[in-house]
Amino acid sequence: MSITEINTPEASISMAQQLAACEQEIQKGIIGQKEIIRQVMLAMLTGGNVLLEGMPGLGKTRLVSTISKVFDLSFKRIQFTPDLMPSDVTGTNIIVKNEQGSSFSFEKGPIFANLILADEINRATPKTQSALLEAMQEHTVTVGNDSHKLEEPFLVLATQNPIENEGTYPLPEAQLDRFMFKILVEFPSKEELKGIVTLTEGAQAPVIEKKLDGQGLLAAREMVNVIPIADAVMDYLLDLVMETHAPNPYIKEGASPRAAQALIRGAKAKAFLEGRLNVSFKDVEEMAYPVLRHRIIPSFDAISEGISEDRIIAGILEKKKPSV
Amino acid sequence: MRQKEFTDVIKACRRRLNMAGFLKFLVSALAVGAGAGILFLAVSFVMPFYHALHFALAALGLAVAAALFCAWVKRRNMQQAALVMDSFGFQERIITAYENLDKKEPLLQMQREDAMKELEKHKGRIVIPLLPRGRSLALTATLLAAMLVLAVLPSEMKDRAAELHRLKEQAEEKQEEIQEVVEGLEELTQETLTPEQLAALQEMMESLAASMEEYQQADSQGTLADANEKLAYKYENMAEQLFQMAQDMPAGTPMAAQSAAAMENLAQNMQQMSGAQYLASNQGQNSQNGQNGQNGQNGQNGQNGQNSQNGQNGQNGQNGQNGQNGQNGQNGQNGQNGQNGQNGQNGQNGQNGQNGQGGQNGQGTGSGAGRGTGSSDTEHDYVSVPNAIADSGNLTGNATDHDDSEFFRVQNGLSWEGKHISHEAVIGSYERNAYEGIAAGRYPSGMEEVIKEYFAGFN
Numbered sequence: 001m002s003i004t005e006i007n008t009p010e011a012s013i014s015m016a017q018q019l020a021a022c023e024q025e026i027q028k029g030i031i032g033q034k035e036i037i038r039q040v041m042l043a044m045l046t047g048g049n050v051l052l053e054g055m056p057g058l059g060k061t062r063l064v065s066t067i068s069k070v071f072d073l074s075f076k077r078i079q080f081t082p083d084l085m086p087s088d089v090t091g092t093n094i095i096v097k098n099e100q101g102s103s104f105s106f107e108k109g110p111i112f113a114n115l116i117l118a119d120e121i122n123r124a125t126p127k128t129q130s131a132l133l134e135a136m137q138e139h140t141v142t143v144g145n146d147s148h149k150l151e152e153p154f155l156v157l158a159t160q161n162p163i164e165n166e167g168t169y170p171l172p173e174a175q176l177d178r179f180m181f182k183i184l185v186e187f188p189s190k191e192e193l194k195g196i197v198t199l200t201e202g203a204q205a206p207v208i209e210k211k212l213d214g215q216g217l218l219a220a221r222e223m224v225n226v227i228p229i230a231d232a233v234m235d236y237l238l239d240l241v242m243e244t245h246a247p248n249p250y251i252k253e254g255a256s257p258r259a260a261q262a263l264i265r266g267a268k269a270k271a272f273l274e275g276r277l278n279v280s281f282k283d284v285e286e287m288a289y290p291v292l293r294h295r296i297i298p299s300f301d302a303i304s305e306g307i308s309e310d311r312i313i314a315g316i317l318e319k320k321k322p323s324v
Numbered sequence: 325m326r327q328k329e330f331t332d333v334i335k336a337c338r339r340r341l342n343m344a345g346f347l348k349f350l351v352s353a354l355a356v357g358a359g360a361g362i363l364f365l366a367v368s369f370v371m372p373f374y375h376a377l378h379f380a381l382a383a384l385g386l387a388v389a390a391a392l393f394c395a396w397v398k399r400r401n402m403q404q405a406a407l408v409m410d411s412f413g414f415q416e417r418i419i420t421a422y423e424n425l426d427k428k429e430p431l432l433q434m435q436r437e438d439a440m441k442e443l444e445k446h447k448g449r450i451v452i453p454l455l456p457r458g459r460s461l462a463l464t465a466t467l468l469a470a471m472l473v474l475a476v477l478p479s480e481m482k483d484r485a486a487e488l489h490r491l492k493e494q495a496e497e498k499q500e501e502i503q504e505v506v507e508g509l510e511e512l513t514q515e516t517l518t519p520e521q522l523a524a525l526q527e528m529m530e531s532l533a534a535s536m537e538e539y540q541q542a543d544s545q546g547t548l549a550d551a552n553e554k555l556a557y558k559y560e561n562m563a564e565q566l567f568q569m570a571q572d573m574p575a576g577t578p579m580a581a582q583s584a585a586a587m588e589n590l591a592q593n594m595q596q597m598s599g600a601q602y603l604a605s606n607q608g609q610n611s612q613n614g615q616n617g618q619n620g621q622n623g624q625n626g627q628n629g630q631n632s633q634n635g636q637n638g639q640n641g642q643n644g645q646n647g648q649n650g651q652n653g654q655n656g657q658n659g660q661n662g663q664n665g666q667n668g669q670n671g672q673n674g675q676n677g678q679n680g681q682g683g684q685n686g687q688g689t690g691s692g693a694g695r696g697t698g699s700s701d702t703e704h705d706y707v708s709v710p711n712a713i714a715d716s717g718n719l720t721g722n723a724t725d726h727d728d729s730e731f732f733r734v735q736n737g738l739s740w741e742g743k744h745i746s747h748e749a750v751i752g753s754y755e756r757n758a759y760e761g762i763a764a765g766r767y768p769s770g771m772e773e774v775i776k777e778y779f780a781g782f783n
Contacts, residue, residue: 012434226431230419232407277435278420280410324404324411 015220016275019045022070022211023273029066029208030059031199032192038273039183039290040067040157044217045224045269048180048262049136049156051121051171051294058185059196060159064117071217072210073114073153080124082167086131090141091148106143111135114151114214118158122168129175132156136178153217173253173297180262182294184310220272227268229279236322237263237284243316244292250302250312255295262291281322288313327425330440331402333447334422338405340452346395348456350388351464357387358467365474372485377475384471412449417442491548495539498555501597502532502539505559508590516580521569528562544766559598566591747782755779 019041026037036052040063043050052060061077068075078089091109095102110116111132121129135141139150158179160171176182188196199206212220229237237260244254266287267279293309302312361380368376400408406419421439424432455461509529517525535558538551570587573580758779762772 012431223431226429228420228424228432228435230416230423232403232419233416276415276417277431277438278415278417280415280417282415324407 011219012223012277015216015223016272018212018216019220019273025070025209025211026063026066028206029069029199030063031195032188033059033063033185036063036183036185039181041273042266042269042287043157043181044071044153044155045220045272046180046262046265047153047155047221048265049158049178051176051179051182052157052159052185053162053182054159054185055163055187056161058187060157060185061117061119064115064157066208068115069208070211071114072213073217074151075115075117076110076113077117077119078110079119080121080128082123082125082169084124084128086128087143089128089131090135090143093144106146106148108148109141111141112148112150114153114155116154116156118156120161121158122160122170124169126169126172129169129171132158133175133178153214153221176294177256177258179294180266181290183290184293224265224269224272227272227277227279229264229268232323233267233279233281233284234264236281236320237267239320240284240288240292240316243320244296248299248312248315250299250305250307250315251296252299253297255292259291259295263287266291285317288317292316326440327436330421330436330443331425333443334402334405334409334418337409337450337452338400338402340454341400341405341408342395344452344454344456345398345400346391347454348460349394349398350391351456351460353387353391353394354384355460355464355467357384358464358471361471362467362474365471368485369474369477369479369481372481372488374485374489376482376485380471380475408452409443409450412451413446414439414442414449487545488543491542491545494548495542495551498539498551499536502536502555505590505594505597506532508586508593512583512586512590516573516577516583517569521572524565524569528558528565531558531562543768556598559594563591563594563598566594751779751782755782 023037023041026041027034030037040050044067052063054060064077065075067073078084087109089109089111091107091112093104094107096105116135118132121132135150135154136156139152139154141148141150156179160168241255241257241260241263244251244259246254263284264279267283270283270287271277271279289310292313296309296312298307298309298312301307360383364373364376364379364383367373373379402422403419406422407416409418410416417435417439421436424436427433506529509525509532512525535551535555538547538554542548542551566587570584570591573584573587575581758775761767762775767775
């Protein structure tokens, strides 16, 4: 589908409807956590990687698995452990014997899929973690002298446990910055928990249907890219990012320029998912939390006073109101 | 909704926003202006401030101008108006559509249609109040009302300020007149004149400069009348001198003839002005004595008129009967107050008569005037500073001889002709008058000690 084809009213409406159907289909497999689903959908629409942080057993793997089914995408899960090697992720050259003799052949690692779930990413060594960097940013894998292109759409969803920090390797800032969103997976409410238990322990598991394919998702990304953003909204967005670099006793380091890019893309995707063809101040405000929370490095004061990144962001949003 | 209608809606919103902005600034600025106006008017109740109302009105005018300026500087453009419209739940649809109004891309067109559709559907949401908050309005109205009340409320200080202003205007007129005369004198200063004549002219100019100084310092009707009288006398004498100088000019040369003619012209003008000064001087005293007129009781002091017998002029004695100027009556010796007495009748007609309390001041002031007026066609009794004339040899009939003085011109200015009176005879009453003046606050701040020291020097 070309850009002229997708930018027709019919195509736009159709795509918005399809995405809404996808969201509903995912909700069939995941009880509650609508906000998490929405944010993962936004990441899918913008091609950004997602870092999911939450306690074990909150359905993170199930979420990714369900998404892969709804979008008909290949899905691989990599359990990160301290002894995991980079080649275990990217693949390696192996010697194969054939009629002509022996030769090296590249054996693709689990990274070669559309959706990668990097489970408990902070348990692997930095060397292995960094094996993901190129894939996340360039969507290529280089082994030896050969670069291998990853199939589009490509998305990494990594998880990490906020507790049990012993024996873990916190992600370096450079790698954190590659994640478009950091989504906090909260414990479900009692009603949601009841729904989860009923769903998983019942006799019949719900059947998840494909609603959109990878090409459709790429077309949706094209549409999202061309959504206009007003100057005032853009100024507001940039002000928010700049404010993370203003003197603040709770901020050690502010967000990178990637944060601004992620904010724009996230806000555009959010507007599109809500059936709007323009970005609002509210879109930017709501995207500020998942985009900035892992890009701001809190100061010692913030850590010692128990000030979370979300509270710092709330303070920035309070300080920087849209100028009307 | 078509594109034009869309922009028209934004324009209408912008106009309303700008009007609301102006009204907001206006109300705030008027509150500040009224506050300043109240301050000016309040000051006019405690000290003479003739232009208080003008200042207050100017503050209001400035406030309006400031409001206009601020409203102009802060006026909203179309983008800002669109943003304000968006704040009524349009989620930045309108601003986005407005910014991409001329673009033809399909998605932008779709966005524009979406914005127009939403605007048409929910136009009623946009409510922009014109007037500022009620509290601001009430505060401004209260301040304006307070200012109005202060503006119309009468007070003695306001009357005093008005009187001072009149005095100032009169004094300024006189200063201009003197300036013209000085310029006339300067034009006379030519090579045809002898050094003595030039010195005389220089002396005249200095004397007139002194008069200008007196007018600058005139702060009451009395001091103004004094200045008028002195000036009249100076004019008269200068006219005589100029006539004399014109006659002394050597005949034959055209320049000398021209200078002589100019001198005569100037002398004639001075004579005319001298007459006018006396008239003004009397008028001034009339109003002053008018104040005293209320103090008809001062007439009792007409007994002082008996003292007028002491005056050289019987006429003064008649005037002494009028004796409105109580304390002046004491000065009836000089009889000048007699004329003032006649003016006292005028005083009854004067509105100043209402200021009965002011009469007390009138007594004091009348004293000063009385001395001056009587000199119109009689000898003067200006008493020079004793230690300046004593045995100086600069005056005929000086303190050494205890003779009467004659008009005389010395290095330090004009001396006055008149009867010599021993200062012991008058120093007591002068001192008393001076101390009463200090008590009444008639002298400029800081001069009280000077006056006291002066009189203490005689003891």
